[in-house]
Structures are given as structure tokens and as C-alpha cells.
Amino acid sequence: MPKQGYHHGNLREALIDAALMLIEKQGPQGFTLSDAAKSAGVTPAAVYRHFAGRDDIIAEIARRGFEIFADLMDHAYKRGQPSALAAFEATGRAYLAFARKFPGYYMAMFESGISLNANPDLARASERARLVFTRAAEALSQHIPVEKRPPASMFSAHIWAMSHGVVELFTRGAPGARAPFPPEELLETGIGIYLRGLGLVPPDE
Template identity: 55%
Template sequence: MSWRKDQRRAERGYHHGNLKEALLQAALDLIAQKGAAGFTFADAARMAGVSPAAPYRHFRDRDELLSSIAQRGFEQFEAALTAAWDDGRPDTITAFERVGKAYLAFAREEPAFYSAMFESGLPADADPALLAASERAFGVLRAAAERLAALAPPGVPRPPAMMMALHIWAMSHGIASLFARGDGARRKLPMSPEELLEAEVLIYLRGLGFQADRRAEAADAQEKPAGPWGKPK
């Protein structure tokens, strides 16, 4: 979420009647500057232009403020991944590659949200709304992995979709954290983060017994009746 400076000035402060949004934006600004662990509740209040006691009108403490930011981040993350997946159109492999690119793009374009989501140290199960939002976002990867697992060649054991989803999530997250963020490592790469992820996934799929190019099989599989999670019957 990007706000102009004049918008932030206009919406900060309880006297404008929008204290909650002002605090959320102030916290996002602080995360962008100092990281998810680099500011206090009082810092957020000061940046929002209110007294140290004012934030307690909306948030129990700093963790609840961070949790709200992380929840919003996961909601936007889910929307980005869902749009990229597009129910596997025009074929599973192409759509899956788009999901990977969307993952990296979100980390690059929304580093403050990404930090709150993954680097704040908040246990996801401490807040039911945050847990639900994170599970919905991961559910997009899980559904895509289900569709991908269904393309296993004849004679090759079908890998568990949850395992595939977790492995590919780990690859995407590692590349995003190391190379695809503005605050990440400055190591020069011989390829773009997107190309690096594509190569990693290709090597991973080959290791599971998939052929290098599965687009034709993906198109064939999608013509069959679909079962749960889009898996061909």
C-alpha cells in the first residue's frame, strides 16, 4: 500500500477521526525504515502525531498493531497470488511460473508488509484473523501444487502436494528475502531473481521425475474432468 506524503499528513492524528489508519501507516513507514523489530509503540504514536496513550484506543499493544499490518499484508498477498494463478490458465506450468513471479514482485514492491508478515516474530496462531489470512495465502500455493502434482509422468510416484507447496514456498521465500527486495543482499546475480526461481523450480521438478517442459501435459490434464483441488480424475 503506497500513500503520498500529503495524504499521510492529512490523515495522521486522532483529531482527523482516522487514528487507526494513521497508526497503521506510521508503523508501515517505521518498518520500512527500521524493520519490523526496530520501533516501539511510542514511536508509532509519535510518527502519527498523537500522544503515547492514544494508540491504546485501537490496539492493545505493539504486537496487536503489527498483527493488523501482517494480516493486511497477507490479504494483499493472497489477492496477488490468486490473480497470478488465474485457476491455472492457460496451462498449469505457465500459471505456476506466474505465481512465482507474483511472490517475488510482492516482496519487492511491498517490503514493509513482507517484513511484518515474515520477520516480526509474531506467532501466527496468536491471532485467529492473522492465521486465517496467512492460511488463505498459502492455500493458493497449495492448490497450485495439487494441480502440478497431478502432472506426474506415468510410472513416477505422485509427490505429496503439501510437500511440494512447502518446498516451493521455501525456494520462493529464500530468493525473495535474499535477492528480490530493496533491503535485501546487494550481491550481483548473473540472472534476475525471477530467472533464478524458474531455474530452481525446474531443477526441483526434474528431481521428482517431471520432464523439463510439461506444458503439453498440463493442457491435456486440464481437459480431463477435475476432482478435488482441480486434480484430474
């Protein structure tokens, strides 16, 4: 039987697909290069023609994940306009949707231990995703006088952390079955309380 990776002529993509499936099933630390090579239908030595090691494969999967992630959040942000609050909340919901729909990418991005600065392409992709949150935060804070306005990057980071916490505790895996409320409701309520507490949302919104 011919080796699958060589047969279809795109060994790099075959290895990425194989690693992504292994991450979804076993976690980012639960597979080896040999596992990925076997799933792709090639010898372990063939992996090194395209990747320096397992972390290199995971970093590439994380990069692709951040590109998808940024696209989804950007789309959600634009759909939520013209209301700054609706647009900001939409980015949070997109975070939850991404984690549900793309668990392998999510784990490579946030649970693998890979540095976001592992390579320039990964750094750029992750920064693009972060900037969607920051842009939404900047739009939301326009009514606050400049001298009293907190850095948009600060409270967008807080919302990112809140979104991540909801995903980890109540959306993915076994803990998700024990959520006291729907994850979307938890996140939306938390965002509203946080933003109003900082005075970032006018009382009449």
C-alpha cells in the same frame, strides 16, 4: 497544532500507516509504540485504545499483507492458466513482485517474529495465501498416479521456501545488488529443476 490522529477521525488507520512506514525504514523491531504514536500525531496512551501493544499493530499489518499477497498470487495463478506449469511459476514470480512492491508488509509478515497464529484473522489470511500455492501444486501433479503422487502441500512448501530464499538473498536490501542472475531467472530455473526432478512436469512441457 491539532493532533493528526484525532483530526482526521481515524486513529486506528493513522497508527497502522505510521507503523508501516516505520517498519519500511527501521525494520519491524526498530520502532516503539511511542514512535508510532509520534508519527501518527497522538500521545502514546492513545495507541492502547486500539492496540494492546506493538506486536498487535504488527500482527494487523501482517494480516493485511497476507490478504494483498494472496490476492496477487491468486491473480497470477489464474493468468498463468491453462498451463499448470506456467500457473505455478507465475505464483513464484508474484512472490518476488510482492516483496519488492510492499516491503513493509513483507517484513511484518516474514521478518517480525510474529506468530501466524497470533490471532484468528492473521491465521486465516496466511492460510489463504498458502492454499494458492497448494492449489497450483495439486493442478500440476494431476498426471502422476495417485499412489505415487507426493502431497501437494509438501512440494508447494518447498517452492514457497525457494521463493523466500531468493527474496531474502537476492531481492531485498544490500544482498540484492550481488545477485549473480536476475531473481526471476533464479527462481524460474530452480522451480523447473525441482519439479522435473520429482517427475511433477511431463518431459514435453
